[in-house]
Amino acid sequence: MEPPIPLKEWNFITTLHSGADDIKIIRLDNPVVGQEGIQMVGLRKTHAILNTEDYQLAGKGAELLYWDQNTRFCGVCGGTNKWMTDISKKCTECGKEWWPSAATAIIVRIQHDDCILLVRARNFKGNHYGLVAGFLETGESLEQCVVREVREEVGIKIKNLRYFGSQPWPYPFGLMVGFTADYDEGELSLQKEELCEGGWFKRDKTGSLKSKV
Ligand SMILES: [Zn+2]
Numbered sequence: 001m002e003p004p005i006p007l008k009e010w011n012f013i014t015t016l017h018s019g020a021d022d023i024k025i026i027r028l029d030n031p032v033v034g035q036e037g038i039q040m041v042g043l044r045k046t047h048a049i050l051n052t053e054d055y056q057l058a059g060k061g062a063e064l065l066y067w068d069q070n071t072r073f074c075g076v077c078g079g080t081n082k083w084m085t086d087i088s089k090k091c092t093e094c095g096k097e098w099w100p101s102a103a104t105a106i107i108v109r110i111q112h113d114d115c116i117l118l119v120r121a122r123n124f125k126g127n128h129y130g131l132v133a134g135f136l137e138t139g140e141s142l143e144q145c146v147v148r149e150v151r152e153e154v155g156i157k158i159k160n161l162r163y164f165g166s167q168p169w170p171y172p173f174g175l176m177v178g179f180t181a182d183y184d185e186g187e188l189s190l191q192k193e194e195l196c197e198g199g200w201f202k203r204d205k206t207g208s209l210k211s212k213v
Pocket of ligand 1: 074075076077078091092093094095096
């Protein structure tokens, strides 16, 4: 079968090996419009279209595209980096090898009696609330990161910190590590530079989350 985009227009980046299938990652300079069998979809929207496995592959592809663009030159000598394997590069001048390294972030659900803490970040589009989250800093453990982010963003102390799970977070290139914790002490005090709203929320009889106060 003919590929839906002419082969000469392929800007091949690398290959993902998934089971029996090889998936080619290509970069398109312009969106493909008006071509049967092609639908251009942003990565976030694919979450509602693809199954979990394919969504994760799409995310990995998007991360490698991002990484490819950000590692065109060697950070040591400025030489040109060339793909060495399907997931790594090597400098053509000094031989330094470059492997993708995702930015690690934490997210935490904090429980206080029958409520959880929800916050609205200034950079959120729309009226969404979420959990306290933030990036791991150099030299700290994941647990230290959670305690620091909670203290910095909402000013409270937590206890009973427990690992929940993790998932790739390809926006643009991360690993999101989830925790749960219980409120310990302190008054909520929002970090105004990052958060515009926040508070304790509980479910009403319909199952919707409602602010406690
Ligand atoms: Zn180099």
